[in-house]
Amino acid sequence: MTMDASSPLLAFYPQIKWVHVHAALCSGTLFSLRGGASLLGAHWPWHWLPRYASYTIDTILLTAATMLFSMLPGAVFANGWLGVKVVLVVVYIALGILAMRERLPRRRRVAFYLAALATFLTIYGIARTHDPSGWLRLLMH
Secondary structure (H helix, E strand, O other), X not given: OOOOOXXXXXXXXXXXXXXXXXXXXXXXXXXXXXXXXXXXXOOHHHOXXXXXXXXXXXXXXXXXXHHHHHHOOHHHHOOOHHHHHHHHHHHHHHHHHHHOOOOOOHHHHHHHHHXXXXXXXXXXXXXXXXXXXXXXXXXXX
């Protein structure tokens, strides 16, 4: 369901988008730090504080995304960029979970970590270009 132009929530679109963008950057940064540190043998990535900070940031990110999704006009969805982005978010989360599994061999965790980072950068490219091809769109022009 999309909101009409008279919706009072629409007045907060810039602030909600700001929260969403910054939560996404915080999420990617914290994951890259935690994942990289865990692969180097650090123990702090499994401490309750960075773990729960990650959960909190991701909850804020997804809440803001849901709010923005409900505000956008139907025309925004015409080229499918948002659908691709949502699917890739699920992939990013799954890869991130696997990258942080201590029980998996280090080699597999490295592969999952790098794949999660590549997926995050792809999501970011899609969000910036509003095109399902993401960064490739910039290379084609």
